[in-house]
Amino acid sequence: MAIETSNECMTVAHAQYLLQNGVDCRGVSDDPPQFQAGDRVRTKVMHPITYTRLPRYVRGKMGTIAKVNGVYVFPDTMGQRLATKPQYVYNVRFAAQELWGPDASPRDCLYIDLFDDHLDAT
Amino acid sequence: MAHTHRPESEIALRVKAIESLLVEKGIVDPTTLDTIIEAYEHQIGPHNGARIVAKAWVDAAYKQRLLADGTSAIAELGLTGFSSEHMVVVENTPQVHNLIVCTLCSCYPWAILGLPPTWYKSFAYRARAVIEPRKVLQEFGLVIPDEVEIRVWDSNADLRYLVLPERPQGTEGLSEAALAGLVTRNAMIGTVKVQPPEQPSTLAA
Amino acid sequence: MNGPHDMGGMHGMGPIPIEPDEPVFHSEWEAKVFAMSFATFCNFFPVDETRHASERMPPGDYLSSAYYERWLYALELLITEHNLVTPAEIEQRIAELAQGE
Numbered sequence: 209m210a211i212e213t214s215n216e217c218m219t220v221a222h223a224q225y226l227l228q229n230g231v232d233c234r235g236v237s238d239d240p241p242q243f244q245a246g247d248r249v250r251t252k253v254m255h256p257i258t259y260t261r262l263p264r265y266v267r268g269k270m271g272t273i274a275k276v277n278g279v280y281v282f283p284d285t286m287g288q289r290l291a292t293k294p295q296y297v298y299n300v301r302f303a304a305q306e307l308w309g310p311d312a313s314p315r316d317c318l319y320i321d322l323f324d325d326h327l328d329a330t
Numbered sequence: 331m332a333h334t335h336r337p338e339s340e341i342a343l344r345v346k347a348i349e350s351l352l353v354e355k356g357i358v359d360p361t362t363l364d365t366i367i368e369a370y371e372h373q374i375g376p377h378n379g380a381r382i383v384a385k386a387w388v389d390a391a392y393k394q395r396l397l398a399d400g401t402s403a404i405a406e407l408g409l410t411g412f413s414s415e416h417m418v419v420v421e422n423t424p425q426v427h428n429l430i431v432c433t434l435c436s437c438y439p440w441a442i443l444g445l446p447p448t449w450y451k452s453f454a455y456r457a458r459a460v461i462e463p464r465k466v467l468q469e470f471g472l473v474i475p476d477e478v479e480i481r482v483w484d485s486n487a488d489l490r491y492l493v494l495p496e497r498p499q500g501t502e503g504l505s506e507a508a509l510a511g512l513v514t515r516n517a518m519i520g521t522v523k524v525q526p527p528e529q530p531s532t533l534a535a
Numbered sequence: 536m537n538g539p540h541d542m543g544g545m546h547g548m549g550p551i552p553i554e555p556d557e558p559v560f561h562s563e564w565e566a567k568v569f570a571m572s573f574a575t576f577c578n579f580f581p582v583d584e585t586r587h588a589s590e591r592m593p594p595g596d597y598l599s600s601a602y603y604e605r606w607l608y609a610l611e612l613l614i615t616e617h618n619l620v621t622p623a624e625i626e627q628r629i630a631e632l633a634q635g636e
């Protein structure tokens with residue numbers, strides 16, 4: 209299911225609408241979220257040659273679900289016009305030392321929004 | 331700032347050529363382009379975010395709604411818009427300091443803060459904010475004590491982040507509008523604190 | 536893709552370039568590149584497709600170009616890949632405009 213676009217010239221009215229309302233990126237899923245706040249997760253180790261919003265510095269790391277953000281369309285497939293592939297997005301917390309080793313501050317954390325397809329249960 | 335590696339005049343000519351072709355073929359409308367540029371140059375900007383922050387400072391119930399569901403609370407003020415559709419607001423406190431970045435590109439809450447400044451889009455900020463946030467903050471003149479937790483938010487998906495800075499001391503008598511006047515763009519990204527009226531920060535642009 | 540855009544944690548990028556009182560756009564071409572990109576968002580290209588297009592810039596070029604140069608690269612890549620404009624048309628129009636100046 210490739211993503212089709214209207215290929216219409218954007219009118220002033222449409223631009224004004226977009227400026228004021230933006231684009232709703234939420235999607236719908238019949239499934240419950242795989243993870244809940246507090247769950248420990250590990251990010252996948254993957255190196256797709258195509259588009260992904262899973263940065264290298266968090267791949268293969270242990271984190272904790274901070275919040276379930278809801279269902280959104282999946283950028284990794286949208287970027288290639290393949291499919292909307294809606295799925296849950298979770299805000300995931302990583303200790304700075306998990307990402308950067310003992311030189312990082314023991315207090316500091318990184319929060320990042322990751323999709324079902326980026327995460328494994330531990 | 332990152333300088334272009336080709337002469338500016340060469341780029342400008344290329345852009346002109348592409349624009350004339352896209353207009354000729356009916357792919358873009360010049361009036362639409364003007365509308366977009368006018369909106370970001372003159373209408374949308376950090377004053378939107380400053381209104382949100384000032385309201386949260388004076389209205390405890392609003393602050394609670396803002397932190398619980400940023401998107402709805404910001405929509406109450408009519409401040410929705412492109413690249414700010416799904417908003418999360420994070421609160422700075424004496425114990426926690428928040429900092430926003432987008433390492434993969436430069437995602438930013440356009441409708442709330444306008445288009446991002448050069449430093450936010452720079453390779454230096456994108457690369458360093460996640461690995462050495464304390465050193466980055468020092469370059470903005472902000473020293474965060476070791477006992478304060480720094481939370482870095484990498485806005486890599488469709489959610490956009492806004493920092494609710496701490497209200498400065500000595501502003502108890504100020505109106506909401508006067509408070510909004512103190513709130514700077516950088517304070518809402520988390521690279522500076524909001525200063526009381528008598529001590530403007532040199533890097534608070 | 537493991538491109539230069541995925542730069543979280545990279546070293547050697549230097550100090551943060553803090554520019555006081557910076558304008559929204561530094562030149563007319565920056566404003567036009569932004570506006571043409573915005574005007575083709577959604578209707579022609581999903582926003583993630585434009586992000587991916589800028590990531591496909593060759594790494595050496597990516598790391599030596601300014602923000603809106605990368606947007607220009609993405610716009611040009613997408614309009615030509617989707618056959619809205621051909622590379623030859625762009626070069627020809629550049630030559631025509633250069634002669635007129």
